[in-house]
Amino acid sequence: MAKIDNLKMSSLEHRLKGILPRIGIRPVIDGRLGGVRESLEKQTIEMAQSAARLLSEKLRHPCGLPVECVIADACIGGVAEAAQTAEKFRREGVGVSLTVTPCWCYGSETMDMEPLTPKAVWGFNGTERPGAVYLAAVLAAHNQKGLPAFSIYGRDVQDSSDTSIPEDVKEKLIHFSRAGLAAASMRGNSYLSMGSVSMGIAGSIVQEDLFQSYLGMRNEYVDMSEFTRRIDEEIYDPDEFKRALKWVKENCPEGEDNNPVDIQRSREQKDRDWEIVIKMTMIARDLMVGNLRLKEMGFGEEALGHNAIAAGFQGQRQWTDHFPNGDFMETILNTSFDWNGIRQPYIMATENDSLNGAAMLFGHLLTGTAQIFSDVRTYWSPEAVFRVTGRKLSGVAENGLIHLINSGSAAMDGTGEQSRDGKPVIKPFWEVTAAEAGKCLDATLWREASLGYFRGGGYSSDFLTRGGMAVTMSRINLVKGLGPVLQIAQGYTVDLEEDVHNILDNRTDPTWPTTWFAPVLTGKGAFRDVYSIMANWGANHGAISYGHIGADLITLASMLRIPVCMHNVAAEAVYRPSAWASFGMDQEGADYRACAAYGPLYG
Numbered sequence: 001m002a003k004i005d006n007l008k009m010s011s012l013e014h015r016l017k018g019i020l021p022r023i024g025i026r027p028v029i030d031g032r033l034g035g036v037r038e039s040l041e042k043q044t045i046e047m048a049q050s051a052a053r054l055l056s057e058k059l060r061h062p063c064g065l066p067v068e069c070v071i072a073d074a075c076i077g078g079v080a081e082a083a084q085t086a087e088k089f090r091r092e093g094v095g096v097s098l099t100v101t102p103c104w105c106y107g108s109e110t111m112d113m114e115p116l117t118p119k120a121v122w123g124f125n126g127t128e129r130p131g132a133v134y135l136a137a138v139l140a141a142h143n144q145k146g147l148p149a150f151s152i153y154g155r156d157v158q159d160s161s162d163t164s165i166p167e168d169v170k171e172k173l174i175h176f177s178r179a180g181l182a183a184a185s186m187r188g189n190s191y192l193s194m195g196s197v198s199m200g201i202a203g204s205i206v207q208e209d210l211f212q213s214y215l216g217m218r219n220e221y222v223d224m225s226e227f228t229r230r231i232d233e234e235i236y237d238p239d240e241f242k243r244a245l246k247w248v249k250e251n252c253p254e255g256e257d258n259n260p261v262d263i264q265r266s267r268e269q270k271d272r273d274w275e276i277v278i279k280m281t282m283i284a285r286d287l288m289v290g291n292l293r294l295k296e297m298g299f300g301e302e303a304l305g306h307n308a309i310a311a312g313f314q315g316q317r318q319w320t321d322h323f324p325n326g327d328f329m330e331t332i333l334n335t336s337f338d339w340n341g342i343r344q345p346y347i348m349a350t351e352n353d354s355l356n357g358a359a360m361l362f363g364h365l366l367t368g369t370a371q372i373f374s375d376v377r378t379y380w381s382p383e384a385v386f387r388v389t390g391r392k393l394s395g396v397a398e399n400g401l402i403h404l405i406n407s408g409s410a411a412m413d414g415t416g417e418q419s420r421d422g423k424p425v426i427k428p429f430w431e432v433t434a435a436e437a438g439k440c441l442d443a444t445l446w447r448e449a450s451l452g453y454f455r456g457g458g459y460s461s462d463f464l465t466r467g468g469m470a471v472t473m474s475r476i477n478l479v480k481g482l483g484p485v486l487q488i489a490q491g492y493t494v495d496l497e498e499d500v501h502n503i504l505d506n507r508t509d510p511t512w513p514t515t516w517f518a519p520v521l522t523g524k525g526a527f528r529d530v531y532s533i534m535a536n537w538g539a540n541h542g543a544i545s546y547g548h549i550g551a552d553l554i555t556l557a558s559m560l561r562i563p564v565c566m567h568n569v570a571a572e573a574v575y576r577p578s579a580w581a582s583f584g585m586d587q588e589g590a591d592y593r594a595c596a597a598y599g600p601l602y603g
Helices: 036-058 079-092 133-146 166-187 210-214 225-232 240-250 267-289 292-296 325-336 354-367 382-389 433-442 496-506 530-536 550-560 576-583 587-598
Strands: 022-027 070-072 093-101 121-122 150-152 191-196 218-222 308-314 349-352 372-380 402-405 418-420 424-425 443-449 459-462 470-479 483-493 514-519 539-544 562-568
Touching: 022 036, 022 079, 036 093, 036 166, 036 587, 079 093, 093 133, 093 166, 121 133, 121 166, 121 539, 133 308, 133 576, 150 166, 150 240, 166 550, 191 225, 191 267, 191 433, 210 218, 210 354, 210 483, 218 539, 225 267, 240 267, 267 308, 267 459, 325 349, 325 372, 325 433, 325 459, 349 354, 349 372, 354 470, 354 530, 354 539, 354 550, 372 530, 402 530, 418 433, 470 514, 470 550, 496 514, 514 530, 550 562, 550 587, 576 587
Parallel strands: 022 070, 022 093, 093 121, 121 150, 191 218, 191 308, 308 349, 483 562
Antiparallel strands: 372 402, 372 539, 402 514, 418 424, 443 459, 470 483, 470 539, 483 514
């Protein structure tokens, strides 16, 4: 059993430079003084305050800290007050803009003109004052000026004295704000490439235009020799290393070594490999976000880090032909806990697949949960499963499965050993208990790397994901002449009978973590059947996030101007800026045309 008695929740902290983005709320009003404006001030301010309370209560940043809302100093009745509010929002670090009103206002004079901020307008649905008329007028202004905005309008008419927020309005306010904060959280931060291109994988050919023009991020680079330098020159916290080594020995049991006996590494070599992979983990983290302890040791430059919100490690083959692989490092960083306690996961892409890293980042920013990096390895049809096992698939798996498996770097949260209401889940780290972390550790073995793949040794995590979890697989692909596109597949993890799992798993590398995935089918297009999903998936990797978050991903993609080329989200759940309706009656074709017309958000 894992020895996790001293595994505590780390303090909630923002570990990157700069402040967390805030939601700016703009109460707009009919500017006519002499009775009109005065009669609306109280209702308008209360509307803004209600929205602020809702969003502050319901939303957290991925680091666990609550989301803060900034309300304009006064209602906005014209351009002067709009300018004053814009200046306040710049000072206060507002990254998402929400305009609210119960009445008619002067559209182009009161609208938010900041081009880089995701924005929405909530027009109160009441008959006493035409909030809906303003909503339509100001959205027309947004569309005419090329500043897309999301429309929020309640389905049912409310009385003017009703200060409650209807459930459908709450849903849109939260949905928009969550995606807007995800977009704003990437801006100004870095993707750190540790090494370069891994085995010709296109995703590790890092395209700066994606990160800079679409995500508003910087690109940073270090050669993998920086790991060697820091190991040799002991540029890491020696006290933390001792503590980490002890923790690993107590909580990370080795599994069976599947290598032929004549090439297996000695116990001495394996112990040395453990020391190296632990140091690699600490070094990668320090490279991403810095470490003040290094400054105390005399390494002031190294202490700063690269302000990386996500990173990738090349590994194969220039590193792994000689040194232990990065599987342990990637697993621990992607997991919600380590020897320092329960803490926010880091986003670390295997093989420096920056496109999968970006999809993992989307999922983490939207949910606060750890992400599973995986190969989209094999489609198993019901017929093929029956042929090799003699068993029929049933339940959500009756139409076939996709075997998600990679070389051991999937977050241990992916075991499904966390629970809510007795069901397996992946929680935001601030909800994870020490006991749940212990269960994740107990469900994970550490297997000696296949020396045919990894000549330098190392350790791969080996676990089987529990079935019954709603999950979403996503991936960004780059297409020449088109740019980035996003793929989304919602589905469920599946439990197979032990002997069926073993037969299927042993046909590939059984030392790697497995997730059996049954996508939700729609009966048409790429989701006609499971084979079609596999056939249309654009790359060899996928990012798996807990929950059916496809609608959030679609909203986020529209903010960034990345079209969605495949998804199985219900049409009524798709939420994009109002301007998208002007680009044609076919919902997904309109998405492509709108993204092309507006271009990348930061381009």
